[in-house]
Amino acid sequence: MKKISVLGSTGSIGTQTLDVVAKHSDHFQIEGLAAGTNTALLLDQVRQFKPRKVSVGSRELAEQIKTEVPEGTEVFYGDQGLIEVAAGTDAEMVVTAVMGSLGLPSTLAAIEAGKTIGLANKETLVTAGHLVTALAAKKGVKLLPIDSEHSAIFQCLNGESRKDLAGITLTASGGSFRDRTREELKHVTVEDALKHPNWSMGAKITIDSATMVNKGLEVIEAHWLFGLPYEQINVLLHPESIIHSFVEFKDTSIIAQLGNPDMRVPIQYALTYPERWESPSQRLSLAEVGRLNFREMDFERFPCLRLAYDCGKMGGTATTAFNAANEVAVARFLRREISFLQIEDIIERVLDQHHNISEPELAEIEACDKRTRETAAKL
């Protein structure tokens, strides 16, 4: 039995992780579950998977569910609760599926405790990639990608020599507004933005796809996961999301990973790595798909992607600020306080005011994250 803890178990990735675990219940055991506010779903999960430790977002919620969890399940809360679930159980693997840089301390704690990481929470690598990868290397801990593009690259690189690599290309669906002009973006609604053409995901990442921030975060995530310079990381528009990403070699060969847009496949691959097991996903029929399309990325149409590359190349706290500004701006858009185009406006203005610190320590990252959020909230 492989013992697993899931951080963000009530979200899109969290619930699909538990689908995979349930399908292979003879092979996996859930040790810990952490959620924010959805206690009804968490309690269902607790009854089904019987974890030893669970955590919720606040003390009040923890008090509410204490009487309802079965004997043998301990209840924690807040930042410390997340760390307890990440590092304080017998789990050998931790799936990091909370949303945002709030996942950083628990990811670091899990690595410090020697747990293999199934990494969905890309903001963790964007905000502090140098710290996370250095600690993982020091502890001999594997960071197994769950993000579909990074899982694809990881699979394409399997058994290949890095010296033969020319570059990698992350595919981008283009998000909800890929066929609209910038002029047409002025009056789009939250409801429109939440309609991703191919994937069913949490609200924040769906907005990130529409602004192309998601691909920007993924470029930075790829830089840290695969140790590649930004010049070797490309992005290509591929509206169907069937090719999840590809790798090009010196001899001009390209190896790509394909599949239906179903996150249970990369999630399961991280859970069973290096083995491949039967999947709950539907088989891909290329004959049915018939045609795949590709378009050059337009950096004028999607300026946030250019900003992400610039921040990535600058390094230091630039990516921390980029991420924090975006988290605040997206939350404000979802609360209908700002318009869609003001998301990129806020990111740009925050970055104009940013004073970069290269090779920041954790405290400096945390301070930058906090300061940036305050600025972005006021703009």
Ligand SMILES: NC(=O)C1=CN([C@@H]2O[C@H](COP(=O)(O)OP(=O)(O)OC[C@H]3O[C@@H](n4cnc5c(N)ncnc54)[C@H](OP(=O)(O)O)[C@@H]3O)[C@@H](O)[C@H]2O)C=CC1
């Ligand atoms: N969804 C997808 O297909 C993909 C997602 N990712 C990445 O995975 C991560 C998760 O995304 P997604 O699943 O879509 O997000 P969701 O918004 O669907 O889920 C977020 C999860 O985090 C929990 N959470 C929120 N705040 C806290 C907190 N303070 N303490 C503990 N848990 C908390 C939520 O709990 P609750 O709901 O109970 O409040 C929920 O379980 C993101 O980093 C995203 O970029 C990457 C690739 C694909």
Ligand SMILES: CC(=O)[C@@H](O)[C@H](O)COP(=O)(O)O
């Ligand atoms: C499923 C997944 O990995 C998402 O990050 C997905 O990539 C979003 O799609 P786009 O950002 O390409 O629209």
Ligand SMILES: [Mn+2]
């Ligand atoms: Mn992705």
